[in-house]
Amino acid sequence: MTVPAKNKPMNIKHLPKVELHLHLDCGLSYEVVSRLNPAVTREIYQEEFVAPAKCLNLADFLTRAVKGYKLMQTAEALTLVIEDMFRQLAASNLVYAEVRFAPLQHLDGGLTSFEVVDIANKAFERCIHQFKIEARLILCTLRHYSTDQSMETVKLVEQFRGTNVVGFDIAADEAGFPIDPHIAAFKYARENGIFITAHAGEARGAESVWETLEHLRPTRIGHGVRSIEDPLLVNYLIAQNIHLEICPSCNVQINLYNSFTDHPINELYRAGVSLNVNTDAPAIVDTTLNREYQLLVDNFGWTATDFYTCNVNAVKAAFISAELKEKLLQKLGEQFSLPNAL
Ligand code: ADE
Numbered sequence: 001m002t003v004p005a006k007n008k009p010m011n012i013k014h015l016p017k018v019e020l021h022l023h024l025d026c027g028l029s030y031e032v033v034s035r036l037n038p039a040v041t042r043e044i045y046q047e048e049f050v051a052p053a054k055c056l057n058l059a060d061f062l063t064r065a066v067k068g069y070k071l072m073q074t075a076e077a078l079t080l081v082i083e084d085m086f087r088q089l090a091a092s093n094l095v096y097a098e099v100r101f102a103p104l105q106h107l108d109g110g111l112t113s114f115e116v117v118d119i120a121n122k123a124f125e126r127c128i129h130q131f132k133i134e135a136r137l138i139l140c141t142l143r144h145y146s147t148d149q150s151m152e153t154v155k156l157v158e159q160f161r162g163t164n165v166v167g168f169d170i171a172a173d174e175a176g177f178p179i180d181p182h183i184a185a186f187k188y189a190r191e192n193g194i195f196i197t198a199h200a201g202e203a204r205g206a207e208s209v210w211e212t213l214e215h216l217r218p219t220r221i222g223h224g225v226r227s228i229e230d231p232l233l234v235n236y237l238i239a240q241n242i243h244l245e246i247c248p249s250c251n252v253q254i255n256l257y258n259s260f261t262d263h264p265i266n267e268l269y270r271a272g273v274s275l276n277v278n279t280d281a282p283a284i285v286d287t288t289l290n291r292e293y294q295l296l297v298d299n300f301g302w303t304a305t306d307f308y309t310c311n312v313n314a315v316k317a318a319f320i321s322a323e324l325k326e327k328l329l330q331k332l333g334e335q336f337s338l339p340n341a342l
C-alpha cells in the first residue's frame with residue numbers, strides 16, 4: 001500500500017476520511033430543519049440549533065441537542081435527516097462513517113423503539129448505495145436513563161445484528177450522572193459480542209476514563225481527551241490499543257480548552273495513542289470534518305501522512321468485518337496517493 005509523502009501541500013476536501021463519532025440528532029442542516037419546520041428562519045436556526053462558540057460546559061452545550069431530536073419523531077423526518085447527513089458526509093469525502101443516536105428519544109410521535117431503529121437502518125441501507133459511502137449505526141443509551149432504558153437500547157442492537165446497526169454507546173452528561181445504572185447493559189453487550197464505545201474523559205477527568213474502562217470495558221472511548229491528565233492512563237491506552245474518537249472543536253466549545261491550540265490531540269497523537277478526528281455534532285458546533293482537518297493543519301502543522309495514519313487507525317477500530325476493513329484500507333491507500341488529494 002502506498003503511504004503518502006510527507007509535507008506536501010494538500011487538498012483537504014479531497015482527502016478520504018473516516019468518522020467514528022457523529023451524532024445524527026446534532027447534525028441537522030438548516031435546509032432539513034426548514035423543510036421539517038418552515039417557521040424556522042436562518043436566525044432562529046442559528047439561535048436554537050447552533051451553540052455559541054463558548055458554552056459554559058457540556059450540559060449547556062447539550063441543551064441545543066433537544067431541538068434536533070424533537071424534529072425527528074416520524075418515519076419521514078428520520079429519513080430526511082439521514083439523507084441530509086449523507087449529503088454532508090459526501091461533502092467532506094467520507095469513505096466510512098459511524099453515526100450514532102439514542103432511539104428512545106424518538107418515541108413522541110407514537111413510533112416504537114424497534115420501528116425507529118428499523119426506519120433508520122433501512123434509510124441507511126438506501127443511502128449507502130445512493131451515496132456510495134459505507135456507513136453504520138451505533139445506538140446510544142444516555143447517562144440520565146434508567147437501567148431498563150439502557151437494557152432496551154442494547155437489546156435493540158442485538159435484535160438488529162447483521163444489519164447496519166453495529167454498536168452500543170453511552171452519551172449525555174458525564175458530569176451530572178454516574179455510570180452505575182448502565183453497567184448491566186454493557187455487560188450484556190460484552191456477553192453478546194456487541195461492539196462497545198463510551199463517552200468519557202470529556203466533562204470529567206482521567207478518573208472517569210479509568211472508571212469507564214473498568215466497568216464498561218469499551219474498545220474505544222468517545223473523546224477521552226482528559227486522559228492526557230494522567231500519564232499512566234495514556235500508557236494504558238497505548239498498551240491496550242484503546243482508540244480515542246477525538247472531536248477537537250466540540251471540546252473547545254464546551255470550554256475544556258481556551259482555544260484549538262490548547263487542545264491535547266497533537267500531544268496524544270505524538271505519544272502514540274490510536275485516535276481519529278471527528279465532528280461529534282456538526283450543527284451545534286457549526287463545523288465540518290473538512291474544517292476540523294484544516295484547523296489541525298493550521299494549529300499543529302498536520303500533514304497528509306498524519307491524516308492517513310489517523311484514518312487507518314479509525315478503520316482498524318471500526319465496528320465492521322475484517323473484509324470491509326481491508327477494502328477501506330485499500331481505498332485510503334489509493335485515494336491518499338491521488339494527485340488531487342496531495
Ligand atoms: N451528545 C452529543 N454530543 C455529546 C457530547 N459531546 N458528549 C456527550 N453527549 C453528547
Ligand code: ZN
Pocket residue numbers: 021023171199222280
Ligand atoms: Zn458525542
